[in-house]
Amino acid sequence: MRDPYLDELKSEFNKYTNDLKKLKKKLLKTDSSQEQEKMIRQIDNIAKQMENNQKQSAKVTKSRIKERRLKK
Numbered sequence: 001m002r003d004p005y006l007d008e009l010k011s012e013f014n015k016y017t018n019d020l021k022k023l024k025k026k027l028l029k030t031d032s033s034q035e036q037e038k039m040i041r042q043i044d045n046i047a048k049q050m051e052n053n054q055k056q057s058a059k060v061t062k063s064r065i066k067e068r069r070l071k072k
Contacts, residue, residue, distance in 0.1 A: 004066060009057045016050045 020043060027039045 013053050
């Protein structure tokens with residue numbers, strides 16, 4: 001199903017994934033506990049954003065499917 005909004009959500013999710021990978025690498029390299037704590041908070045925040053993104057994507061997909069059924 002091609003949908004501009006769903007494509008945008010997918011793009012955002014991919015960005016979050018890339019950000020997580022970068023933070024993970026930084027986290028493993030740093031020795032400062034304060035820096036690690038800061039990065040863990042950032043990772044948690046990104047994870048919450050990803051979760052919300054997935055929920056929104058599921059809602060939109062269900063809505064689009066419902067719209068298609070009603071058109072037929």
